[in-house]
Amino acid sequence: MTTRLPFTKIIHNPTxxxxxxxxxxxxxxxxxxxxELIKTYPQDAKVDPVTDYYRCMSFNKDGTLLATSGENKQICVWDTQDWTVKNTKPAHKRINAVQFTSDSSEIVAADKFGDVYNHSLKDDTPVSEDKQLPILGHVSMVTDMVLSEDDKFVVTSDRDEHIRVSRYPNGYNIECFCLGHTDVVTCVSLLPWNKNILVSAGGDxxxxxxxxxxxSQIQAIDLKExxxxxxPTAADANSKDAIISSLSFDSKNKLVAVAFAKSPAVLILAWNDDKLNYKQTIVTESPILDIAFDNEGKLxxxxxxxxxxxxxxEAFEKVDTIAEKINNTEVCQADKIFDLYTIFGLRKFLDLPENLVTAYADEAKSKKRKTNA
Structure with a gap:
C-alpha cells in the first residue's frame, strides 16, 4: 500500500x-x-522509494534563483523563470543550511559534520573534495546558518547550544558568541525589518x-507554557519536551510564526515596542512540518x-479554497515514509537506542580525526 508523501519543506519567494x-x-x-500550480509533480513519475529528499532550500535576494540540497550531497541552483537547473555543486557532506551571498556570486553551505564551505557560481568547474577547504568549522553539527546583510559575517548555530558569529569569508576570525540557549539551537534568522538583530530558537x-x-541578548521569550x-506524545526522552522546528517572518505585519516538531500548533509573536510579545495560538488538524508567510501576510x-x-x-482564519488545488494534486507516492522528525535526534543521547548512540559516537570520532588532521 502506498502513501502520499507530505511536503517536508516549504519556502516562499521574496519578490x-x-x-x-x-x-x-x-x-x-x-x-x-x-x-494555481506553476510547477506540478512529473506525470511520468511512479512509486518512489524516497531515497532522496530536500533537506534545505533558499532563494537569492531578488528571488530569481533557488538553491536546494538533499540526501544526494548535491547543491542545485534553479532558475525561477522556467525552473531549470542552472548550476550544480558537489557537497562534501549532507547540507543542513544553504544561502546565497547578496550579489548571488557565491553559495555558502553548512554541513552536518560542522563545516561551512563557500562555492563560487562564477566558475562552473567543480572543485575536488581534497582541494576545497572549509571557511569555518564547529566540533559539533551545524544546525542552521545565516549571512549578515553586508556579507561581512556568517552566523552559525550548532547542536551544542552555541551560536557563533564569524567573519566572512575568513571564518577563522571569530567576532563573538551568542550564548544562552540550554538545548540544541535549531533556527537562526535575521529580523527582516531590522537586520542588525538576530532571532534564534531551539530545543529549550x-x-x-x-x-x-x-x-548580547536583547530578549528571551519562553514559550513552554x-x-x-x-x-506531541513522547516516544523517548528526546521527544519529551517540545522543540522549535521552524520560524517564519511576516514583514508586512511584523509577526513571527513559531512551529514545533510533531505539534499541530503554531504560536504567533508580534513585534511591538522593539520586542516580541505572544499574540495567539493557531491549532490545526494535524502535525506541522514547516511554515512560511507569503508576501501578502498569509501563513x-x-x-x-x-x-x-x-x-x-491575515486574521488567522483558515482559507480552504486557495489550498484546494495543491491538496488535491498528484504528489509522490511512497511505499514507506522516512522519519519526518529526525530533529528530536539532535538532543544529547537521552534514552536513545544503543545502535543510534553508537552511530552518533562514530560520527563524532570521525569529526575529531578530521579536525586534528
Whole structure:
C-alpha cells in the first residue's frame, strides 16, 4: 500500500507570489495569490522509494534563483523563470543550511559534520573534495546558518547550544558568541525589518533576540507554557519536551510564526515596542512540518496528515479554497515514509537506542580525526 508523501519543506519567494513545496526529490510551485500550480509533480513519475529528499532550500535576494540540497550531497541552483537547473555543486557532506551571498556570486553551505564551505557560481568547474577547504568549522553539527546583510559575517548555530558569529569569508576570525540557549539551537534568522538583530530558537522552547555583533541578548521569550497543551506524545526522552522546528517572518505585519516538531500548533509573536510579545495560538488538524508567510501576510503550513497544506489569512482564519488545488494534486507516492522528525535526534543521547548512540559516537570520532588532521 502506498502513501502520499507530505511536503517536508516549504519556502516562499521574496519578490513573487510563489511557494516552493519539497516532495521527495521533486518540488512543486504554487501561486499563493491564486492557488494555481506553476510547477506540478512529473506525470511520468511512479512509486518512489524516497531515497532522496530536500533537506534545505533558499532563494537569492531578488528571488530569481533557488538553491536546494538533499540526501544526494548535491547543491542545485534553479532558475525561477522556467525552473531549470542552472548550476550544480558537489557537497562534501549532507547540507543542513544553504544561502546565497547578496550579489548571488557565491553559495555558502553548512554541513552536518560542522563545516561551512563557500562555492563560487562564477566558475562552473567543480572543485575536488581534497582541494576545497572549509571557511569555518564547529566540533559539533551545524544546525542552521545565516549571512549578515553586508556579507561581512556568517552566523552559525550548532547542536551544542552555541551560536557563533564569524567573519566572512575568513571564518577563522571569530567576532563573538551568542550564548544562552540550554538545548540544541535549531533556527537562526535575521529580523527582516531590522537586520542588525538576530532571532534564534531551539530545543529549550525559548525564542531569543540578539544584538549579534555584540553577542548580547536583547530578549528571551519562553514559550513552554503556551505549547504545553499541544506537545506531541513522547516516544523517548528526546521527544519529551517540545522543540522549535521552524520560524517564519511576516514583514508586512511584523509577526513571527513559531512551529514545533510533531505539534499541530503554531504560536504567533508580534513585534511591538522593539520586542516580541505572544499574540495567539493557531491549532490545526494535524502535525506541522514547516511554515512560511507569503508576501501578502498569509501563513502557509505543510502537514503530516491527510491534508497536505493549509493556509490562514491575515486574521488567522483558515482559507480552504486557495489550498484546494495543491491538496488535491498528484504528489509522490511512497511505499514507506522516512522519519519526518529526525530533529528530536539532535538532543544529547537521552534514552536513545544503543545502535543510534553508537552511530552518533562514530560520527563524532570521525569529526575529531578530521579536525586534528
Amino acid at each position: 513573487k507570489p510563489e511557494l516552493v513545496l519539497a516532495n521527495g526529490h521533486h518540488f512543486l510551485v504554487l501561486n499563493t495569490s491564486t492557488g 522552547g525559548v525564542v531569543r533576540v540578539w544584538d549579534f555583533l555584540k553577542g 503556551q505549547i504545553e497543551p499541544y506537545k 502557509w503550513m505543510s502537514h503530516d496528515g491527510q491534508q497536505l497544506v493549509s493556509v490562514y489569512n
